[in-house]
Amino acid sequence: MSAVLASEAVVPVAVPQVDGTAIVLLGTGVVGGALLKLLNTPAASALRLVGVANSRRQQTDPEHLADRGLREKLKTHGEPRDDASLLDALERSGASIKVIIDATANNALAARHAEWLEQGYHVVTANKALAGGALAGWRALQAAREKRTYGDAATVGAGLPVLSTLRRLRQCGDALLTLEGVFSGSLSYLFNQYDGSQPFSVLLAEARKLGYTEPDPRSDLSGEDVARKLLIIARNAGFALGTDEVEVESLVPEALRGVDTETFLARLEELDEPLARRHAEAKARGGVLRFLARLNQRGKARVGLVEVPATHPAARLYGTDNQFALTTTRYHSQPLVIQGPGAGPEVTAQALLGDVLAIG
Numbered sequence: 001m002s003a004v005l006a007s008e009a010v011v012p013v014a015v016p017q018v019d020g021t022a023i024v025l026l027g028t029g030v031v032g033g034a035l036l037k038l039l040n041t042p043a044a045s046a047l048r049l050v051g052v053a054n055s056r057r058q059q060t061d062p063e064h065l066a067d068r069g070l071r072e073k074l075k076t077h078g079e080p081r082d083d084a085s086l087l088d089a090l091e092r093s094g095a096s097i098k099v100i101i102d103a104t105a106n107n108a109l110a111a112r113h114a115e116w117l118e119q120g121y122h123v124v125t126a127n128k129a130l131a132g133g134a135l136a137g138w139r140a141l142q143a144a145r146e147k148r149t150y151g152d153a154a155t156v157g158a159g160l161p162v163l164s165t166l167r168r169l170r171q172c173g174d175a176l177l178t179l180e181g182v183f184s185g186s187l188s189y190l191f192n193q194y195d196g197s198q199p200f201s202v203l204l205a206e207a208r209k210l211g212y213t214e215p216d217p218r219s220d221l222s223g224e225d226v227a228r229k230l231l232i233i234a235r236n237a238g239f240a241l242g243t244d245e246v247e248v249e250s251l252v253p254e255a256l257r258g259v260d261t262e263t264f265l266a267r268l269e270e271l272d273e274p275l276a277r278r279h280a281e282a283k284a285r286g287g288v289l290r291f292l293a294r295l296n297q298r299g300k301a302r303v304g305l306v307e308v309p310a311t312h313p314a315a316r317l318y319g320t321d322n323q324f325a326l327t328t329t330r331y332h333s334q335p336l337v338i339q340g341p342g343a344g345p346e347v348t349a350q351a352l353l354g355d356v357l358a359i360g
């Protein structure tokens with residue numbers, strides 16, 4: 001069973017309140033590890049890290065965990081994962097601003113975001129499972145975020161200014177009409193490079209090593225991660241879409257859908273033949289393959305692999321570039337386009353740090 005924060009176990013303690021920000025970090029993987037590095041830079045000098053956890057261990061210190069080797073140390077040392085003591089460390093810090101940072105892909109933790117906001121904690125997240133999950137969870141989140149800040153920049157475009165732009169447009173009375181683009185950094189990296197000269201599975205292993213994919217790359221290849229981002233954007237734009245309202249094309253062969261992650265990673269070559277065939281067919285017609293997300297004016301949403309001409313804007317992306325083309329009532333004849341790297345440890349960690357620093 002995965003460890004989660006059990007709020008009911010927190011005993012209020014009388015601690016003198018001090019101005020400042022205390023944080024706990026959940027997840028010390030690709031993104032959490034990069035954030036730990038950023039926390040040791042001058043930009044984060046005002047923040048006090050009072051708790052850090054991976055799925056199995058944690059360390060707490062209500063004063064400040066200043067150790068630089070925390071990520072490595074947690075692999076072998078630390079208290080067993082005890083939910084209550086992380087929140088307790090935040091309470092005992094006495095800080096006026098208390099922030100929980102979720103750098104995991106854990107569904108049970110995401111399910112707690114609304115509850116933490118209700119309890120007075122700010123939440124900053126790279127984890128998309130709540131905002132991009134079931135509509136009921138999204139609605140609970142909207143009610144709770146009136147109480148405290150929900151920093152979600154990292155959930156879309158790895159921190160590209162998509163959600164902030166959308167909110168600003170809405171504040172001005174503008175409305176999203178349609179949305180189109182490439183919302184996955186890993187799939188962008190894969191299809192920008194894939195020319196049939198080396199197997200798709202080799203590129204996928206590379207993307208995973210570089211920290212672009214989800215912990216289980218099937219979350220990317222299945223379209224699930226892209227669908228979540230589409231839902232997050234659409235919902236933030238006022239389209240109350242349910243998960244079942246997005247048509248999703250999966251690139252994961254049927255035989256690899258039910259196996260465990262380790263088995264999937266050992267059988268990556270099974271992806272190669274179907275994608276080589278689709279690539280060759282597209283090439284013969286002068287097109288290229290891109291994994292696109294689309295939302296039309298009637299609220300119809302689809303994510304999947306599309307053959308586009310070489311002149312299409314999505315055909316001219318590089319590296320992990322994401323591209324978000326927003327057509328709104330005021331950006332009507334030409335869409336507002338936001339483009340840039342959409343995955344990777346440093347940019348994502350920076351998005352988390354930026355959201356924390358913006359609180360207050």
Ligand SMILES: NC(=O)C1=CN([C@@H]2O[C@H](COP(=O)(O)OP(=O)(O)OC[C@H]3O[C@@H](n4cnc5c(N)ncnc54)[C@H](O)[C@@H]3O)[C@@H](O)[C@H]2O)C=CC1
Pocket residue numbers: 002003004026027028029030031032053054055056103104105106109126127128154155158185211212213214215342343344345348
């Ligand atoms: N890698 C990227 O470029 C981006 C990732 N994200 C999101 O960031 C999140 C993390 O991704 P990665 O760092 O790549 O994954 P990862 O697999 O490298 O790290 C996940 C971490 O979460 C920890 N964890 C799992 N369950 C936990 C629990 N119950 N309590 C505490 N820790 C727990 C794991 O031990 C691990 O340290 C995901 O939600 C992903 O969608 C968002 C934008 C970009």
Ligand SMILES: N[C@@H](CC=O)C(=O)O
Pocket residue numbers: 155157158183184185186187212213214220225342343344
């Ligand atoms: N795996 C994701 C990482 C960012 O959310 C992607 O490839 O875009």
